[in-house]
Amino acid sequence: MTRTKTRTTAALCAALVGSALLAGCGSGDDERPDAAPSSSGVPHGYVEGAEEQAEQQSRLVLADAGSGAVHVLDLITGEVTKLKRGAGPRALHTDGRFAYLDTPDGTRVLDSGSWTVDHGDHVHYYRADIRDLGTIGGKAPAHVHADQALTALSPAEGPTRLFDREKLEGGSLGRARTLDGDATGPVVPYAEHLLAAGAGTDRDRVRVLDRDGTEVASLDEPCAEVRGEAVTRRGVVLGCADGALLVREEKGKFSAEKIAYDGQVDARDRATGFRHRAGSTTLVSPSGADAVWVLDVTDRSWTRIETGPLAAANTAGEGADLLALGKDGALTSWDIDSGKQTARKKLLAGRAADSATIEVDTGRAYVNDPGARKVYEIDYNDRLRLARTFPLSLTPTHMVETGR
Numbered sequence: 001m002t003r004t005k006t007r008t009t010a011a012l013c014a015a016l017v018g019s020a021l022l023a024g025c026g027s028g029d030d031e032r033p034d035a036a037p038s039s040s041g042v043p044h045g046y047v048e049g050a051e052e053q054a055e056q057q058s059r060l061v062l063a064d065a066g067s068g069a070v071h072v073l074d075l076i077t078g079e080v081t082k083l084k085r086g087a088g089p090r091a092l093h094t095d096g097r098f099a100y101l102d103t104p105d106g107t108r109v110l111d112s113g114s115w116t117v118d119h120g121d122h123v124h125y126y127r128a129d130i131r132d133l134g135t136i137g138g139k140a141p142a143h144v145h146a147d148q149a150l151t152a153l154s155p156a157e158g159p160t161r162l163f164d165r166e167k168l169e170g171g172s173l174g175r176a177r178t179l180d181g182d183a184t185g186p187v188v189p190y191a192e193h194l195l196a197a198g199a200g201t202d203r204d205r206v207r208v209l210d211r212d213g214t215e216v217a218s219l220d221e222p223c224a225e226v227r228g229e230a231v232t233r234r235g236v237v238l239g240c241a242d243g244a245l246l247v248r249e250e251k252g253k254f255s256a257e258k259i260a261y262d263g264q265v266d267a268r269d270r271a272t273g274f275r276h277r278a279g280s281t282t283l284v285s286p287s288g289a290d291a292v293w294v295l296d297v298t299d300r301s302w303t304r305i306e307t308g309p310l311a312a313a314n315t316a317g318e319g320a321d322l323l324a325l326g327k328d329g330a331l332t333s334w335d336i337d338s339g340k341q342t343a344r345k346k347l348l349a350g351r352a353a354d355s356a357t358i359e360v361d362t363g364r365a366y367v368n369d370p371g372a373r374k375v376y377e378i379d380y381n382d383r384l385r386l387a388r389t390f391p392l393s394l395t396p397t398h399m400v401e402t403g404r
Helices: 165-169
Strands: 002-006 050-053 058-064 069-072 080-084 091-094 098-103 106-109 114-118 122-128 131-136 142-144 150-154 161-164 187-190 193-197 206-209 215-218 230-233 235-240 243-250 255-259 282-286 293-298 301-306 312-316 322-328 330-334 339-346 359-360 365-369 374-381 385-391 398-402
Touching: 058 091, 091 142, 091 398, 098 312, 098 398, 106 165, 142 187, 142 230, 150 165, 161 165, 187 230, 187 235, 282 312, 293 312, 293 322, 301 322, 312 359, 322 359, 359 398, 365 398
Parallel strands: none
Antiparallel strands: 002 301, 050 122, 058 069, 058 398, 069 080, 091 098, 098 106, 106 131, 114 122, 142 150, 150 161, 187 193, 193 206, 206 215, 230 235, 235 243, 243 255, 282 293, 293 301, 312 322, 322 330, 330 339, 359 365, 365 374, 374 385
16 A cells, blocks of 8 residues: 655645535534524525425435336435336436436436535525426436536536526426537536536636626636536535646635646546535545545645555545445545555445445445445444445445435
């Protein structure tokens, strides 16, 4: 095992918190004052048709690629809701509340009925009925991002489609608006604008668009060969050929800062797609076939940990270990500062599938085991203790966590 860590000079500077966050991107560590009634008599945070709760209402959306079965597992009650069987999904995305299944028939949209609204100084948690909203035709999304107003579905090649969030929340897909231009990267709603990466004639340029798709600003710092993106409390992170680009907004002005690798990194060892706990500023990404990059956005630092043959990785954030699921089906935890392995558990019945996933929230991690038709709940603060096992009647090929 070898480990390298790099820092930029900018890590010594205080980071600005982005003024706008994804609707589903709340942190369980926030101080949340009691909600007060509004002057109109409607309770603060009231959402028609939903129940406000005191804690995050986590649910897992599980999809079977073979049979087309889709289930929603409520992690609070342990209950499973079985939805109508459809075409077998090839991929599954979420924006924190809605799940988007890439199927041969189009993109099937499900309302998981659990979400978080983050107001910055306090957070609201909601639960509602689970609904199947229907199927969207056209190219499947490779990237899905949303804020309180818009949901952006970006295919691997071609224009992004924007959906009205209010209509989705009301149970209707509505009519999509299509952004002009031949984009090759994600479009991320952020700070009442849209960040468009890999678009236009200059593919290294990140553009700032208004809600109508008109360019209002262009960032000076380029991001070549965009791969991977995440929305954090410090801003939007884009993976670039030479590191990562952190895009922030303050008082209507957008800025970009490069968090560079220390030296040349081969294309095969670059970060390719970020995972993190919602609200966290610590991101992880595979690096080649047997290592993980950890990007600390607050410290502006990269850490590479050689884990061995890797199937999936994630982390709960600052101070927490890296969680890595090996191809052999073993789950390991690694201290990010020292690079040392802290615990190991043979978890899966066999080898890990290509679609293996680790979902992480503020107290537990969840790992899907398609071979055994189970999902495991792991207490990552107690040496990877197996807290609960959920036997299933479908093969959980794909899994996402909602309620965040």
